[in-house]
Amino acid sequence: MRYLFAPAELFPILLEGLRGLAVWAGLPVMAGDWAGAALVMFGLFAFCALTVMVLVYAERKIAGHMQARIGPMRVGWHGVLQVIADTIKLIVKETWVPGSADRWVYRCAPYVVFTAGFLALIALPLDRDLTPVHLNLGLIYIVAVGTPGVIGILMAGWSSGNKYSLIGGMRSAAQMISYEVPLLISLMGVVMISGTLDLHMIVESQRVPYIIFQPLGFLIFLISAVAETNRNPFDIPEAESELTAGFHTEYGGIRFAYFFLAEYVNMFVLSALAATLFLGGWQGPWFPGWVWFLAKTGAILFLFIWFRWTFPRFRADQLMDLSWKILTPLAFLNLLATGLILVLL
Amino acid sequence: MEGLGAYSTIAVALGVAIFCLAAGVYISWLFRPMNPTPVKLEPYECGEPTVGTARVQFRGMFYLVALLFVIFDVEIIFLFPWAAAFRQLGLFAFIEMLVFVVILLFGLAYAWKKGALKWQ
Numbered sequence: 404m405r406y407l408f409a410p411a412e413l414f415p416i417l418l419e420g421l422r423g424l425a426v427w428a429g430l431p432v433m434a435g436d437w438a439g440a441a442l443v444m445f446g447l448f449a450f451c452a453l454t455v456m457v458l459v460y461a462e463r464k465i466a467g468h469m470q471a472r473i474g475p476m477r478v479g480w481h482g483v484l485q486v487i488a489d490t491i492k493l494i495v496k497e498t499w500v501p502g503s504a505d506r507w508v509y510r511c512a513p514y515v516v517f518t519a520g521f522l523a524l525i526a527l528p529l530d531r532d533l534t535p536v537h538l539n540l541g542l543i544y545i546v547a548v549g550t551p552g553v554i555g556i557l558m559a560g561w562s563s564g565n566k567y568s569l570i571g572g573m574r575s576a577a578q579m580i581s582y583e584v585p586l587l588i589s590l591m592g593v594v595m596i597s598g599t600l601d602l603h604m605i606v607e608s609q610r611v612p613y614i615i616f617q618p619l620g621f622l623i624f625l626i627s628a629v630a631e632t633n634r635n636p637f638d639i640p641e642a643e644s645e646l647t648a649g650f651h652t653e654y655g656g657i658r659f660a661y662f663f664l665a666e667y668v669n670m671f672v673l674s675a676l677a678a679t680l681f682l683g684g685w686q687g688p689w690f691p692g693w694v695w696f697l698a699k700t701g702a703i704l705f706l707f708i709w710f711r712w713t714f715p716r717f718r719a720d721q722l723m724d725l726s727w728k729i730l731t732p733l734a735f736l737n738l739l740a741t742g743l744i745l746v747l748l
Numbered sequence: 749m750e751g752l753g754a755y756s757t758i759a760v761a762l763g764v765a766i767f768c769l770a771a772g773v774y775i776s777w778l779f780r781p782m783n784p785t786p787v788k789l790e791p792y793e794c795g796e797p798t799v800g801t802a803r804v805q806f807r808g809m810f811y812l813v814a815l816l817f818v819i820f821d822v823e824i825i826f827l828f829p830w831a832a833a834f835r836q837l838g839l840f841a842f843i844e845m846l847v848f849v850v851i852l853l854f855g856l857a858y859a860w861k862k863g864a865l866k867w868q
Contacts, residue, residue: 437760440752444764494772495779502789503802514769521765522758536757543828565791566802577810580817587824594831652792657776661769720867727816727865731856735849738827742842745834 411532417442443535447525455667456486462708469712490660498656503564512562513654513661515555520668522548527675528603530685530692541602542594545676546587552669553579556650559662563653571649574639574719579631581723585730586627592620592741593680606684614681619737621681623730625703628673629710630726632666636714639722674703812864816856823852 421442422435460475460483467474475482500506523545528534538544553576560572594600596616597608614621630637633649641649651662678684678699685692717725752760791798830837830845859865 436752437756440757440760441764444757444761445768447761448764448768494776497781497783498776499782499784499788501791502786503791503798514766517769518762518765522761525758525761536754536761538754563791564802565793566804567793568791569802569804569806573806573810577813580821581813584817584820584824587821588827591827591831594828595834598832598835600828600832647792647794656780657773661772723813723865723867727856728860731820732853735853739846739849742834742845746839746842 411530414439414443444525447535448521451521451524451668451671452664454671455664456490458667458671458704459489459663460486461704462711465705465708466712469709493660494657496656498654498658501564501653504653505562505564508558508562509653510658512555512559513658513665515558516552517555517661517665517668519549519552519555520665520672523672524668524675526602527672528606528679528684529696533693534603537601537603539599539601542590542600542605542680545602545672546590549669549672550583552665555665559654560650563650565653567646567648567652568650571641571646571652575633575641575650578633578637578639578722578726581726582627582630582637582730585623585726585734586631588731588734588738589617589620589623589627590680591734591738592617595738595741595745602679602684606679606686609683609686612681612683617681617737617741619733620741621677623734623737624677624681625706627726627730628677629707630722631673632670632707634670634707635711636717637722638716639719670704670707671700674707675700677703809867812859816859816864819852819855823848 418435418439421438422432425432425435425438428434463485464474464482466472475485478484478488500509525535526538526541526544528537528541534541556575556579557572560568560570560575563569593605593613596613597605599605599608633641646652651659654662675696678696682699682703683695684699685696687695687698690698791802826848827845830841834841
């Protein structure tokens with residue numbers, strides 16, 4: 404039970420064991436370290452897959468109840484095994500590279516999109532001692548490695564050789580880079596107050612969650628995050644009624660599953676970032692830190708899902724206007740106001 | 749977590765992510781049926797026969813958005829260290845950055861007036 408509440412204590416034991424094993428096998432001690440890092444990453448990959456499964460189930464169930472339906476019910480108790488059934492179906496489903504596609508770019512695109520999300524996820528502080536990769540530039544690292552996802556989407560859209568994919572990919576890219584600007588500037592207020600880019604220190608510096616000092620920043624971050632993940636009400640790139648499925652129209656089976664996985668991993672990363680920067684991360688009374696972290700992230704994820712099933716879709720021009728003409732000036736205003744208050748205090 | 753250095757761990761993470769995804773594709777390849785036909789290989793356009801290729805010249809609007817993004821992204825890279833050190837630097841840094849940001853916002857206003865932000 405002790406390790407269940409403090410999973411961070413397990414790692415040194417594991418590392419010691421692996422180093423011992425490496426020495427016993429006649430390898431350098433470093434081999435144990437590499438193996439330890441790889442094991443942690445495999446664990447995180449499993450965590451990713453599990454989180455996405457839970458999220459997909461939650462999304463379908465919540466969507467159902469919001470629309471006065473009951474959602475998946477048939478497979479397992481209240482449909483809990485539906486996600487596993489869907490995964491198996493996606494794995495055994497036939498998939499092929501379309502004849503008009505640029506074969507290698509088409510094949511690589513899902514890897515780029517997923518890897519960007521996964522690399523961002525590993526730097527999140529999950530608990531007081533549980534940051535898989537602890538960097539003193541954590542915030543810059545996360546926003547920097549998350550961005551190549553756009554390139555993956557462009558690769559997918561262009562290489563498919565399908566006009567819907569091309570339009571969807573271009574729209575996705577334009578939208579994601581447009582909302583990246585207010586998203587990043589809204590983070591600046593938090594960085595200014597805490598005076599550090601280390602996510603762990605930002606969490607520790609929050610006696611009071613920063614949402615109290617940065618309500619506008621939080622709002623801008625939330626709106627931009629929803630747009631960044633291409634979700635409703637900003638899902639123009641995937642608008643089913645116009646573009647069939649946007650940039651992944653030509654993808655099927657396991658490769659489609661990777662895009663799906665990446666979308667939810669990105670959603671998780673942005674929610675976790677919002678929880679870390681604005682809601683106090685793993686801080687909280689009574690429960691272990693990671694419970695608080697997951698609870699706060701879950702609350703924001705619920706908001707994401709709630710938005711999706713409540714709002715109608717924007718038009719493309721409204722979308723660009725919202726980013727460049729409203730959110731970006733507002734984010735700069737927030738930045739200057741924060742600076743002014745900090746200087747005057 | 750201790751053990752490897754942070755950046756080596758990131759390299760390991762990159763390797764593990766690619767390995768896991770490739771393993772997934774391989775497992776799927778073992779189980780899935782594969783019989784592509786010429787009709788299946790056509791791009792999907794809702795059942796209509798496709799007209800022309802998808803490698804077309806695309807609207808210049810997207811290029812303008814990308815240019816604007818690059819300008820602001822470079823500025824943000826500059827803003828991050830400034831924001832992190834803001835408390836030590838005080839009023840002087842604030843005014844310096846104010847000048848810098850206002851010049852850039854003039855740029856945004858100019859682009860706005862020129863109609864670069866108009867989506868048509």
